[in-house]
Amino acid sequence: MPFAGIDIGSTMTKAIIVDHEEQILASVIGPTGAEHRHLALKVMDEALQKAGLAMEGLDFIVATGYGRISVPFADKQITEITCHARGIRALLPTVRIIIDIGGQDSKGIKLDTEGKVANFVMNDKCAAGTGRFLEVIAETLGVKLDQLGKISLTAEAYVQISNTCTVFAEHEVTSRLAEGASIPEIVAGLHEAIAGRVVNMVRHLGMEKDVVVTGGGAMNIGLVRAIENKVGFPVLIPPEPLLTGALGAALAGHDFVRRGVTPDHGRRRERVTFFQ
Amino acid sequence: MKDYIKYYAGVDIGSVSIKAALVSNRRLIAAELVASGASYKDAAQKVLYSVLVQAGLDAESLSGVVVTGLGSESAPFPARQISDISCQAMGCHYLFPSARTVINIGGQFTKVAKITPQGRVVDFLMSEKCVAGSGRFLQVIARILHVTLENIGPLSLQSREPVEFSTNCAVFAESETISRIAEGARAEDILAGVHRAMAIKVAMLVKGVKMEPDVVLMGGGGEDAGLVLAIGEALGTRILVPEQPRVSTAYGAACLAELDLAL
Numbered sequence: 001m002p003f004a005g006i007d008i009g010s011t012m013t014k015a016i017i018v019d020h021e022e023q024i025l026a027s028v029i030g031p032t033g034a035e036h037r038h039l040a041l042k043v044m045d046e047a048l049q050k051a052g053l054a055m056e057g058l059d060f061i062v063a064t065g066y067g068r069i070s071v072p073f074a075d076k077q078i079t080e081i082t083c084h085a086r087g088i089r090a091l092l093p094t095v096r097i098i099i100d101i102g103g104q105d106s107k108g109i110k111l112d113t114e115g116k117v118a119n120f121v122m123n124d125k126c127a128a129g130t131g132r133f134l135e136v137i138a139e140t141l142g143v144k145l146d147q148l149g150k151i152s153l154t155a156e157a158y159v160q161i162s163n164t165c166t167v168f169a170e171h172e173v174t175s176r177l178a179e180g181a182s183i184p185e186i187v188a189g190l191h192e193a194i195a196g197r198v199v200n201m202v203r204h205l206g207m208e209k210d211v212v213v214t215g216g217g218a219m220n221i222g223l224v225r226a227i228e229n230k231v232g233f234p235v236l237i238p239p240e241p242l243l244t245g246a247l248g249a250a251l252a253g254h255d256f257v258r259r260g261v262t263p264d265h266g267r268r269r270e271r272v273t274f275f276q
Numbered sequence: 277m278k279d280y281i282k283y284y285a286g287v288d289i290g291s292v293s294i295k296a297a298l299v300s301n302r303r304l305i306a307a308e309l310v311a312s313g314a315s316y317k318d319a320a321q322k323v324l325y326s327v328l329v330q331a332g333l334d335a336e337s338l339s340g341v342v343v344t345g346l347g348s349e350s351a352p353f354p355a356r357q358i359s360d361i362s363c364q365a366m367g368c369h370y371l372f373p374s375a376r377t378v379i380n381i382g383g384q385f386t387k388v389a390k391i392t393p394q395g396r397v398v399d400f401l402m403s404e405k406c407v408a409g410s411g412r413f414l415q416v417i418a419r420i421l422h423v424t425l426e427n428i429g430p431l432s433l434q435s436r437e438p439v440e441f442s443t444n445c446a447v448f449a450e451s452e453t454i455s456r457i458a459e460g461a462r463a464e465d466i467l468a469g470v471h472r473a474m475a476i477k478v479a480m481l482v483k484g485v486k487m488e489p490d491v492v493l494m495g496g497g498g499e500d501a502g503l504v505l506a507i508g509e510a511l512g513t514r515i516l517v518p519e520q521p522r523v524s525t526a527y528g529a530a531c532l533a534e535l536d537l538a539l
Contacts, residue, residue: 010451104448126406127447136447166447167407167416168384 005249008067011103015047026050060253075263087248089115101217108202129197152222158188195226286529289347292383306330340533367528369395376488381497409477432502439469475506
């Protein structure tokens with residue numbers, strides 16, 4: 001009895017297949033496709049191939065994430081808020097607050113003692129406080145996105161970034177560089193800025209232990225340290241921070257089957273489209 | 277007789293361009309605009325010289341100069357500094373005495389002021405936190421579309437189905453534009469969509485100062501007919517635009533130079 005979850009984010013698509021004991025059979029992380037965003041099906045196929053399964057062999061497929069709306073091969077669509085909560089409940093049951101920093105949004109989710117969603121906050125209207133902010137500025141600095149964390153840890157101080165807007169901050173960074181600020185100090189300042197924005201947003205939920213950081217932001221050790229500074233205590237990071245949403249989706253599929261929901265067998269092997 | 281006519285200059289040192297206006301008895305004699313470039317000092321000197329040459333005058337014929345704008349500290353000539361808000365209000369007042377609300381859409385910021393029948397500022401808001409309501413937003417999108425700035429307005433007016441953007445954020449709109457192009461959206465529909473998104477941002481500022489007609493749009497944004505239309509629709513009111521919207525603040529600065537010395 002295998003179940004699949006596919007989390008179609010703005011930047012990356014994540015697919016996971018679990019068996020009836022909820023053990024992971026396969027997981028794949030691939031780009032959503034910046035222009036056509038049609039690569040979700042490819043990611044799903046790779047996961048199936050890894051698990052040695054065909055799409056017809058899956059008992060339930062749940063789609064989540066920004067691109068979940070039109071997944072022709074999914075049986076159900078569930079919001080990423082619910083899926084993140086479901087995934088974290090299985091991985092780290094002590095967690096009460098999830099901070100998810102994605103490529104194009106950031107969110108905070110509060111869980112009750114049973115691990116269900118009690119409340120959430122989200123920013124998907126402004127690039128500040130999301131992975132996109134770091135992506136844009138990393139490019140300006142000529143630094144690779146996955147190096148930012150390490151680089152910032154070498155800084156002894158940070159440069160305060162006073163602009164909220166990504167476009168203005170880009171100019172500010174160029175001016176600071178011209179004034180002689182070092183790249184590590186600037187990168188540390190960027191992490192400080194994002195952590196400040198995200199933690200202030202999540203504080204509306206009431207900060208409570210344990211806190212987990214997920215999404216691409218969790219892969220950036222400098223950003224995680226900045227968040228810990230703001231929160232005031234250490235945070236948890238799941239072993240695969242990008243996969244919690246997809247895992248939650250797969251587990252939600254299992255929950256459906258347990259409750260007797262039958263999958264829609266009209267799965268179409270068509271590419272995912274956006275903005276319909 | 278020429279010796280009895282007094283001339284006043286206003287220089288507006290902005291982040292994208294530097295504007296100069298020459299007035300006499302509040303009449304615009306000459307105006308000029310140059311790119312700000314790397315040296316505000318050189319560009320400001322050049323643009324002031326240029327308006328003097330146009331009028332057949334030299335620096336000694338000026339009875340007063342007012343400098344304004346973001347870079348007013350870098351003026352290379354003796355001049356009185358006055359805030360751009362006051363200059364834009366005064367320029368607007370002399371161009372359109374009926375004006376009570378002034379919108380200035382510049383290269384980086386959008387400023388909105390409510391003014392008295394005498395041209396004094398009573399309330400003022402600025403979009404300094406977010407680039408979405410400013411010219412920079414349009415530049416970002418126009419670059420992707422390979423449309424020159426002066427063609428944005430006319431193209432946008434041809435749109436039949438404006439694209440609806442999911443956010444006002446310039447960074448997100450940039451990637452949304454790329455996706456829409458891939459899906460086959462037309463440049464005019466994308467531009468009209470950007471104009472609408474900007475108009476929402478601008479309308480928020482205008483409502484913040486409690487809009488009163490007449491509403492005047494100055495700055496580079498006034499040269500974009502598509503944007504003027506979208507703002508008029510968002511505000512539900514007629515928008516007045518000066519003939520040379522980009523030099524209106526410099527004109528206001530020149531008027532203030534004249535007003536001060538006439539007292």
